Amino acid sequence: MNQKLAIQFPNSISLTIKREDLLHPVVSGNKFRKLKYNLLQAKAENKKTLLTFGGAFSNHIAAVAFAAQEQGFQSIGIIRGDELSDKIESNPTLQFAQECGMQFEFVSREAYRLKNEAAFLADLQSKFGDFFLIPEGGTNLLAIKGCQEILTQQDSEFDYVCCAVGTGGTISGIINSALSHQKVLGFPALKGDFLQDEIRIFVQNQNWELITDYHFGGYGKVNENLIHFINRFYIENQIPLDPVYTGKMVFGVMDLIQKDYFPAHSNILLIHTGGLQGIYGMNERLKNKQLPTIAIDV
Numbered sequence: 001m002n003q004k005l006a007i008q009f010p011n012s013i014s015l016t017i018k019r020e021d022l023l024h025p026v027v028s029g030n031k032f033r034k035l036k037y038n039l040l041q042a043k044a045e046n047k048k049t050l051l052t053f054g055g056a057f058s059n060h061i062a063a064v065a066f067a068a069q070e071q072g073f074q075s076i077g078i079i080r081g082d083e084l085s086d087k088i089e090s091n092p093t094l095q096f097a098q099e100c101g102m103q104f105e106f107v108s109r110e111a112y113r114l115k116n117e118a119a120f121l122a123d124l125q126s127k128f129g130d131f132f133l134i135p136e137g138g139t140n141l142l143a144i145k146g147c148q149e150i151l152t153q154q155d156s157e158f159d160y161v162c163c164a165v166g167t168g169g170t171i172s173g174i175i176n177s178a179l180s181h182q183k184v185l186g187f188p189a190l191k192g193d194f195l196q197d198e199i200r201i202f203v204q205n206q207n208w209e210l211i212t213d214y215h216f217g218g219y220g221k222v223n224e225n226l227i228h229f230i231n232r233f234y235i236e237n238q239i240p241l242d243p244v245y246t247g248k249m250v251f252g253v254m255d256l257i258q259k260d261y262f263p264a265h266s267n268i269l270l271i272h273t274g275g276l277q278g279i280y281g282m283n284e285r286l287k288n289k290q291l292p293t294i295a296i297d298v
């Protein structure tokens, strides 16, 4: 569903937000798109168990746990950080995943880095038996195929399509289905120059660019400015934004508009990729640091 924002900009720029966060009450946004064809494939291969990887507040972990339960799979989450094993109760994401029946395997950060190596996977196989593997963040060819369904024919009116970037899977699907007169802008939620190359593996089109100035210090990092922006945006537009991805992207787009980055009359589409479950965990961390929290009830 596309929702045009009522905000008036001086140079006739118009903003519309694609509410992918409303796709599903739990598996919202791009994680729903990324799982769609993976789940069909797992069924086609007659797999009973889904295994995947993620961090403590991962939207992907929450999505896989819920989708597995809904569709009759067992699920296993390999979680980064062995210090978390006795902190499930204080972590809303892990608690939710556990309630969905996900079984956890907590691994040290060092071990987690080896997760794509054959020996690591062989270990998991001997421990858990046969499973359908979904990579960290859910990005693979089937995920990108799902994300190619985010843009539709009705979206051809837009000049710019903006979305948040984590592993690059979502933007790859969007780039593949964008039209030649459109420009796709990606806003990485983390630091690092590797994303450009990751995305190039999956796309042919050249009409895209990464805007790397709005990661706010790195993955999962926020400041008071961002929190206030998210709270204000909610009051003014009744649209909740998550602090890890979409909040940073929308902040970035607003800032670029102020800086006259976009030509007059640009018709801009923002992709709301969901991730609202992350607000609970972020608010716990903000409270601990005695910082203002996100005043959104989702």
Ligand SMILES: *Cc1c(COP(=O)(O)O)cnc(C)c1O
Residues within 6 Å of the ligand: 029, 030, 031, 059, 060, 137, 139, 164, 165, 166, 167, 168, 169, 170, 171, 242, 245, 246, 273, 274, 275, 276
């Ligand atoms: C995972 C996620 C992203 C990033 O998607 P990638 O395909 O990994 O780039 C963006 N927004 C939200 C809300 C997410 O949960």
